[in-house]
Amino acid sequence: MKAIALISGGLDSMLAAKIMQGQGIEVIGLHCSTPFDTCAKKMNGDTSQFMKFVGESLGIPVIVTHLGKEFLDIVKNPRHGYGSHVNPCIDCRIFMLGKAHELMLSHQANFIITGEVANQRDMSQHKPTLRMIEKRAGLLGLIVRPLSAKILPETIPEQKNWIQRDNLFNFNGRNRRPQIELANTLGIHNYSQPAGGCLLTDVNNARKIRDLIEHNLFNLEEVALMRTGRHFRLSPFARLIVGRDQRENKVLEDFVREGDYLFTSPDDTAGPCALGRGEFDGSIVEQACKITCYYCDKNDKMELVIKYKKVPEDCFKEVKVFSVLPEDLKKIRI
Ligand code: SF4
Known part of the structure; x- marks a missing residue:
């Protein structure tokens, strides 16, 4: 048998x-x-x-x-x-x-x-x-x-x-x-x-999955991306995903596609790579820079120059920002 x-x-x-x-x-x-x-x-x-x-x-x-x-x-x-x-x-x-x-x-x-x-x-x-x-x-x-x-x-x-x-x-x-x-x-x-x-049985991932379903983004690529980084909802049409370590920074870079935004720390400061996806205007770019700044070293009461670009642009632009406040960050964490 x-x-x-x-x-x-x-x-x-x-x-x-x-x-x-x-x-x-x-x-x-x-x-x-x-x-x-x-x-x-x-x-x-x-x-x-x-x-x-x-x-x-x-x-x-x-x-x-x-x-x-x-x-x-x-x-x-x-x-x-x-x-x-x-x-x-x-x-x-x-x-x-x-x-x-x-x-x-x-x-x-x-x-x-x-x-x-x-x-x-x-x-x-x-x-x-x-x-x-x-x-x-x-x-x-x-x-x-x-x-x-x-x-x-x-x-x-x-x-x-x-x-x-x-x-x-x-x-x-x-x-x-x-x-x-x-x-x-x-x-x-x-x-x-x-x-x-x-x-699917994990509370943190359940939040991310519900967010993807609500925003009509529930597809295989987004589900794979869900496994990496800290996720933030910046508007109904824009998200930011921040790498937690070098490995995740590299994974996020591999996920980047045309139209995405990349945010990184200044050359002389250790910090994350962040992937912005969706519709970004000036204020959302600034918000994404502040979040990236929060996860950089030396962010305490100190302005940092965060670099960003819209893919496939060659050159990074720079924005000088203070870090977002932790209580504000909490509100937008997915
Ligand atoms: S825990 Fe996940 S894999 Fe297992 S039965 Fe439920 S949905 Fe399916």
Whole structure:
């Protein structure tokens, strides 16, 4: 028997795959990488590399599918609403299970495995919701959740004796100790911490995502840019993104496109690179310079000459400004 396991990179999905392997099932992993995925943070965001590592540690192949605009549409208009932030977990699960279903058919696999634990999360893992997700994905009875199987209805693979229910688990709720103990028993030691994998569940990123949606800017490029720097809304039509370190300054420079503005510190002063995007008039340019000044060294009660240009102009112009006040900065932080 063969099964497709949804692999997030976290412990639960790894355990689920391992348990099924232990019952003699040939497991093929599927990782659905969304634009908000952070599971590969430790590998410089290289999801394929990270999944290769996860697959090798489980001894299974892991196929990575990158979800793009189609996933943004789900985030923008989730049929089943959001969780605590802008995480449309129910719609997301239905969508990912749909991808797993496609793979199941193309690989002539028999069922799907997930690492879901009943009642572990507010929204998508309540028992009736798990059932509803299964129906919506067209997979009723074909999703095995080995970690909670004993407290969930019997699945087709159990009824047909492809797998043994007695050797599955009854984990329930948020307590993670049973999973950690099981990981030790099964010899799984390298795994990501839970809930670290999706920017949609993070309060700071949720603000940025809502801002992009409200301003009709919710596209893949802006979502990628969202991961870098401090973001400020200067007007309904203008934003400034300020790098937090050298690496981010470089990333921002790579994002620059025609019509953007670049702001930098004076040559003799350490400071950030800032990317201005949108419609800038004289007063907004001055505001952007004051914000850039705030993050420069030596900005205390001291005017600095901030350099800026509109891309693709060759030469920087200069504006002498005092730093913005911290309380004013707070008001415009996205
Ligand atoms: S946390 Fe993110 S990736 Fe996970 S189900 Fe929710 S929306 Fe999807």
